[in-house]
Amino acid sequence: MGRSPCCSKEGLNRGAWTAMEDRVLTEYIKTHGEGKWRNLPKRAGLKRCGKSCRLRWLNYLRPDIKRGNITRDEEELIIRLHKLLGNRWSLIAGRLPGRTDNEIKNYWNTNIGKKFQVAGDHPKRRPSSTDPSQPREINPNPFMESSSSVVRTKATRCTKVVVTTGPQEHDQSHAKLQPSSTPDDPVDFSNPISEEDTNYLPNFIMDFETDGNILSDFLDMDFSQLFCLQNEADNSINTSDHKGFVSEDKLRGSDSQSLDPYFESGLEWLCD
DNA sequence: AAGGTGAGCAACCGCAGCGTA
DNA sequence: ATACGCTGCGGTTGCTCACCT
Incomplete structure (x- = not known):
């Protein structure tokens, strides 16, 4: 056998x-x-x-392999992508031109992972504040801040990236998009965030292929519209137990048959 | 100088997904 | 529908080298 x-x-x-x-x-x-x-x-x-x-x-x-040490910017990007994607090194590597999944995996295991352990904040560990008796704090920026925000879609390829800029807003609905940050004008991560921007950590949202479909294609919109919908959601979702980027009804308004698995999880993959 | 130890990295292994017959 | 082959991915292993005693 x-x-x-x-x-x-x-x-x-x-x-x-x-x-x-x-x-x-x-x-x-x-x-x-x-x-x-x-x-x-x-x-x-x-x-x-x-x-x-x-x-x-x-x-x-491969001729396009980038030699040399991982830069600070690259490390920062790796950390963020790892928060978002977990140990899916090939996806992470796909956002770092010239870097391989093996290299990033090794780098994580020998450098970044160790830092988290030393800090007592292992990225794989859920935060201790998950006590169900405690009111659940809504993360203002689930893609950036939470250590438990790994998106478990069946994403296979990152296709679009939308980045918002400006000081970290705790009210997501106030986030502004750069005019150029449209899906047709994706952000070039080969020039990642500069040192001086660390006080202005950009929010970014990726559009992943899921089972051959593009998430934003389901929604028939680009991700920037999520922010617009968030405003609507904020105004209308009071009757709902949870607050997300977009109301479930709104999403269901589109062709959503393949989104059912995500709804089954209460949209947690998206809003938590 | 020699042996021990740990870090870093390249390579291997096993599994899962996909395409095809 | 199913079995099989191929490819890609993530976890793990083991080698090499630098540093320490």
Whole structure:
């Protein structure tokens, strides 16, 4: 029983790659392109498993790999994205040009994760203030501040980013969007937040593909409109137990069949 | 100088998702 | 509907090197 191994282990090299192997792999991919990893080793004349070749290429040999230490800005972005996405390193890496999921994972495990542990604020741990008897504090910026705001959608790809600027508003409804921050004009995270902006932490919302659909496509709007809807929600949601970005009815007004799993969780994925 | 220890990072492993026959 | 193959992802392992005693 069990899966057959991805390749026969017999006669294959393991461990660190030699310069020669690197050269062979690089030349082969330059000529034939990526993909067909299973057959690649045989065709390229490498005594390696296809998975190993893929990993070596993606994590080390790819020409667009950025070398050097993770910058402060990158670290800040990693922390924020991790709050939002959890341990989905490939998604996080997708927002950091030239960085690989493996690199970010390693960096997190050896640097950032340690910092959180030292601070007694492990990111995976829910805050202690989840006592149900206590009134639930509404996080003014669930995407930025809460350590429990990991979005558990089945997101596969980040497609759009909307960023708001200005001093951190505790009343989300007052957040203003930059005119240029439209879905057609996505923010370039290759130039992340500057040092001097740390007092003006931007709020950002991402639009993820979920099961092949774009969340904002369900809503037939861009995410900036969430803020407009928030105003409506603030005015009309008093009858509801929870307060979110958007009222459930409002969302249900759109084609929402694939959103049902999210509604089932009481929209917690979005507003908490 | 030699051995021990810990950090950092590259590579491996197993599983899940997806496409296809 | 199902089995199978391929690919991608995240967790884990183990090697290397720097630092300490």
